[in-house]
Amino acid sequence: MNSASANFADRVAAPVERAVWRILADVPDPEIPVLSVVELGIIRHVRIAEGRVTVGVSPTYTGCPATEVIARSIEARLQAEGYENSKVEPVLSPPWTSDWLTESARIKLEEYGIAPPAHAVSNPKHLFREPKVACPRCSSMQTAKVSEFASTPCKALYRCSSCLEPFEYFKCI
Amino acid sequence: MSASPAIVTHSASAELRFRYATYLGDTSLILAQRLGEWVGHAPALEEDLALANIALDLLGQARYLLSYAGEIEGKGRSEDDLAFLRDPSDFSNLALVEQPNVDFGHTIVRQFLLDAWQLELFEKLQASSEPRFAELAAKALKETRYHYRFSAGWVVRLGDGTEESHNRVQAGLDALWRFTSEMFAPGAADEEAAAAGLGPDPASLRAAWLANVEQVLQTATLKRPADVPFRWFGKRHQHTDHLSHLLAEMQFMQRTYPGAQW
Numbered sequence A: 001m002n003s004a005s006a007n008f009a010d011r012v013a014a015p016v017e018r019a020v021w022r023i024l025a026d027v028p029d030p031e032i033p034v035l036s037v038v039e040l041g042i043i044r045h046v047r048i049a050e051g052r053v054t055v056g057v058s059p060t061y062t063g064c065p066a067t068e069v070i071a072r073s074i075e076a077r078l079q080a081e082g083y084e085n086s087k088v089e090p091v092l093s094p095p096w097t098s099d100w101l102t103e104s105a106r107i108k109l110e111e112y113g114i115a116p117p118a119h120a121v122s123n124p125k126h127l128f129r130e131p132k133v134a135c136p137r138c139s140s141m142q143t144a145k146v147s148e149f150a151s152t153p154c155k156a157l158y159r160c161s162s163c164l165e166p167f168e169y170f171k172c173i
Numbered sequence B: 001m002s003a004s005p006a007i008v009t010h011s012a013s014a015e016l017r018f019r020y021a022t023y024l025g026d027t028s029l030i031l032a033q034r035l036g037e038w039v040g041h042a043p044a045l046e047e048d049l050a051l052a053n054i055a056l057d058l059l060g061q062a063r064y065l066l067s068y069a070g071e072i073e074g075k076g077r078s079e080d081d082l083a084f085l086r087d088p089s090d091f092s093n094l095a096l097v098e099q100p101n102v103d104f105g106h107t108i109v110r111q112f113l114l115d116a117w118q119l120e121l122f123e124k125l126q127a128s129s130e131p132r133f134a135e136l137a138a139k140a141l142k143e144t145r146y147h148y149r150f151s152a153g154w155v156v157r158l159g160d161g162t163e164e165s166h167n168r169v170q171a172g173l174d175a176l177w178r179f180t181s182e183m184f185a186p187g188a189a190d191e192e193a194a195a196a197g198l199g200p201d202p203a204s205l206r207a208a209w210l211a212n213v214e215q216v217l218q219t220a221t222l223k224r225p226a227d228v229p230f231r232w233f234g235k236r237h238q239h240t241d242h243l244s245h246l247l248a249e250m251q252f253m254q255r256t257y258p259g260a261q262w
Helices: A015-024 A066-080 A103-112 B005-010 B014-036 B045-073 B079-084 B104-125 B131-159 B163-179 B189-195 B202-219 B242-250 B252-256
Strands: A043-049 A052-057 A087-090 A143-147 A155-160 A166-170
Touching (some): A015 A043, A015 A052, A015 A066, A052 A066, A066 A087, A143 A166, B014 B045, B014 B079, B014 B104, B014 B242, B045 B104, B104 B131, B104 B163, B104 B202, B131 B163, B131 B202, B242 B252
Parallel strands (some): A052 A087
Antiparallel strands (some): A143 A155, A155 A166
């Protein structure tokens, strides 16, 4: 599975849609504000019909409470940029995967103190293995999972045995 | 008119889709509400977060399914109307999920039995003839996998832990086992849904579920209770008293201040 959002602007031919993608690239995720919604890989399509913009957005998790905030902030932002009556529509299929995080997202997550997903979900050799997660603070591989869950549904809680600091890990899903 | 049986088996009426969606949606919703009761009370912060996170995923499933149910019903009822303004006898969740939390051992067993069932259910529901069910199943399956890792992991830790933890989780299993037969029993919307190609035959989920559950129980040094005939049939709207109490709390705000908005 390739990142649908990588190099998005280059792949989009229509100038208006390209402009919308650029605006979206500046809309932050409410829970991990260093990432834009585009870097998170949740923007599935931008369509323009009769002067009205429709943005397809996939929830990262079915119960992610940020979903509605994201929809509202996208609509508000497009409104502010002069796109009247733009609309966000949910896209459930195919389900979002952490493989769709962009390369820049992985780097930003790590700088932010959140360990990025350790491997591609689509890589079958990792299916039955616990991932090896590097500590985002000291890069040690001596880390242990404390809990499958953390402050948001998309993250797990880890502890580093080298620097002894707890940290969050963006789960592979 | 030539009546072909093929047409009958492939066309699920809106009424059946509504009942199937509310059966699955209510089951997720009621368990989410039960897990929500743990917020601020779990034995450790990590487990508090874990139960709340699982509750959120289940609530997400419920919202999707109840929105769809309201849409297919065509009477203008929203997910909120269905969740907050129906009476206990209108709910069709499995009776297992309305059982009280009691203690962490009971809660984990209830979660484990349900997660193991959802694993099989969502795996097969991906082949539903109704894309809305298939889409949800593909999404929810990913989440159910880590719910299951969490609950099965705790069943083993508690079961194979101290005498106290073993006894508590065994007590939970003994109390809740009788509610599991309903998952696979015929005579409700899921059986009709299977006949219409909407979802899997409930009975077909049992073998894999049982193999999975037995293996975990064995690792956890727990005894599988004997199967007993069951008296409650939540998916046919026959509930234990616990559901009314749960709904009284869950629906309080909308019932007291109809139409209240944040």
